[in-house]
Structure formats: structure tokens, C-alpha cells
Amino acid sequence: MSDPTIPVFANLSEPEWESVKQRFPIVTVVTGRVVSTAPFGIFLDFGAGVLGIIEIVTLRLSPDARSLPPDRHTWPKQGELASGRVIGFREHNRQVGLEWLLAN
Numbered sequence: 001m002s003d004p005t006i007p008v009f010a011n012l013s014e015p016e017w018e019s020v021k022q023r024f025p026i027v028t029v030v031t032g033r034v035v036s037t038a039p040f041g042i043f044l045d046f047g048a049g050v051l052g053i054i055e056i057v058t059l060r061l062s063p064d065a066r067s068l069p070p071d072r073h074t075w076p077k078q079g080e081l082a083s084g085r086v087i088g089f090r091e092h093n094r095q096v097g098l099e100w101l102l103a104n
Contacts, residue, residue, distance in 0.1 A: 012049060012094050020050050024086050024096060031083045034076050041068060042075055044082055044098065052096040054084050068100055 012020065024030060032046030041055035056068045068075055076082040084098030 016049070017094050020048070020094075020096070021089055023048075024050065026086050026088065028086045029083060029101065030086065030096075030098070031081055034078050034080050034082055037072065037075060037078060039072075042082065043095075044084065046096075050096060051094075052084055052086075052098040053090070054082070054098045054100045 030044070030046040030052060032044035032052060034042050035045045035051075036043040041053050044052040044054065046052055054068060056070060083101040085101055086096055087099050088097035089095075090097060
């Protein structure tokens with residue numbers, strides 16, 4: 001059974017999902033609104049039915065990125081904007097994996 005607090009956009013059709021991957025290739029920087037948090041990370045909606053996830057531990061592609069700290073009180077809050085860089089795609093639930101970019 002899935003957790004209702006974790007948004008899933010697995011209802012995207014295969015052509016829609018392929019379009020998402022083409023529009024947001026690896027290393028693309030996106031900004032979105034935090035729609036949910038979970039013990040392992042935050043979920044961003046960055047438009048067009050696209051859901052990104054920034055996890056506590058992520059691969060970092062650049063020095064301006066970082067993993068979320070273990071203390072959830074320091075994470076961006078639901079409704080706030082956050083930025084991330086695309087680092088991969090989760091095919092099983094059609095989520096875009098992101099690394100967290102620090103605000104300048």
C-alpha cells in the first residue's frame with residue numbers, strides 16, 4: 001500500500017514520461033514548489049505534472065549542490081520554492097531525481 005503523503009505521478013503515459021525526460025535532461029536546473037516532505041526527502045512540483053524528489057543522500061554533480069541535512073527542520077517547507085538539478089529519472093514511479101541547489 002502506498003503512503004498517501006507521498007505524491008506519485010505514475011499516471012503519466014509512456015509518451016508523456018518520455019517527453020518529460022526530453023524536456024528536463026540530466027543537469028537541467030529547475031525550480032519548483034515543495035508539495036510534500038517525507039523522512040527521506042522533499043517533493044517538488046515544477047510544472048506540467050512533473051514531480052521531482054530531493055533525497056537526504058544524493059549524488060552531487062556540482063559544488064553548489066548539497067544533500068539535504070538529516071535535520072528536517074532545516075529543509076525547505078511545504079509551499080516554499082526550492083531549486084534542484086536533474087540527476088536521474090525514477091522509471092518505476094515516474095519521478096525526476098534532483099540534487100538540492102543552495103540559494104545564492
